Amino acid sequence: MKFVLIGVSAFLVASAAVVGAVIMVMGMSMTMGGHMAMMGGQGSNPDEETPVQGVTQVRIRDFAFQPANIVIDAGQTVTWTNEDNIGHTLTSDEGDALDSEILGEGESFSFTFTQPREYRYHCTPHPNMQGLVTVRAPLPSP
Numbered sequence: 001m002k003f004v005l006i007g008v009s010a011f012l013v014a015s016a017a018v019v020g021a022v023i024m025v026m027g028m029s030m031t032m033g034g035h036m037a038m039m040g041g042q043g044s045n046p047d048e049e050t051p052v053q054g055v056t057q058v059r060i061r062d063f064a065f066q067p068a069n070i071v072i073d074a075g076q077t078v079t080w081t082n083e084d085n086i087g088h089t090l091t092s093d094e095g096d097a098l099d100s101e102i103l104g105e106g107e108s109f110s111f112t113f114t115q116p117r118e119y120r121y122h123c124t125p126h127p128n129m130q131g132l133v134t135v136r137a138p139l140p141s142p
């Protein structure tokens, strides 16, 4: 009888440990999921940023284009580099001027802008990552 009781209580302890571990894992994945959703929700919005001139290197970092709003001259090349360990793209909002593959960590994408106009773009997997390149017409030669 005593042996059976020990067996039962050992079983109960083991069950409690398993249930506890399952709850812990569920809690962790929920926390991480929430964290990822929060990070993914950060994004970037060029309309909330002051346009930056003289920058042709854009970092893709923390689910944002940094800076997200740049002004360049026609003929200049802009390079984006993904510093996240998650894939991102550069995709034109309209048209297909910018149409990168998914960039992995450390990968870059370059584009030479020849037409003076606004190029709005986003990341296909994370549409809240948005950016803008404004291309100015070349100055008339003196």
Ligand SMILES: [Cu+2]
Pocket: 063, 087, 088, 089, 123, 124, 125, 126, 129
């Ligand atoms: Cu992305």
